[in-house]
Amino acid sequence: MFTLYKTYCPYVSPFDPCKPIGEKVFSTPPNLYMGFQPPNLPQFSPEEALRAGTLWKAFYDPYFNPYEQGKGARSE
């Protein structure tokens, strides 16, 4: 299945000092795949576009912390 977020698993040593994260996530945003933008792509409505940061649905890729424990989790 196509995804804009790819993962890999770095080697986990039995002697790692910190708890291994396991799966590392990285972003491969839509601009990597498009080439020159073709005409007549689907658009957001003007109101939606102003919020999304793009007029074009194909380029919309909101980012959230992939390592977040859950809502309200604070790092302090």
Added chain:
Amino acid sequence: MWIYEKKLQYPVRVSTCNPMLAKFLIEQYGGADGELAAALRYLNQRYSIPDKVIGLLTDIGTEEFAHLEMIATMIYKLTKDATPEMMKAAGLGDHYAVHDNALFYHNASGVPWTASYIQAKGDPIADLYEDIAAEEKARATYQWIINLSDDPDLNDGLRYLREREIIHSQRFREAVEILKEERDKKIFF
């Protein structure tokens, strides 16, 4: 000539008093891949680039200043009511000693902005590839700041700015395609 519209490109809301986030955000203000570096890079490179893509550099360079203003607003909101003790606790004691609560063009580690962060090689492809790299680095910086931040309203604004980096990168990649002059031609290899 520029025309200034006295409003932000996207509303900036900060819901928690957490001056430490200002320390991270200042990377996008005066850092190597920050909005100031981006604006000055594009608005300078545009003088020595083919006519077809000058307008793109002008437009994006101008928008970077709108982003700079958003970042400045975020930092200002996070620090304007911070006491010296709060600044110290947020790791901004050294900043306070020099600048009080004023903003300054330096990165998250306090290194002042320098023109050596940007380049104008005069070669259109070299310059556009630098611009693409700069947009991807700024996108990544926004991701790391979102990972560090637990303020949902602030992150909403940061997500918007990250989306704009994606679009800018796309447009620079299209500018390269325009200069290659191979679009609309049948490809034979």
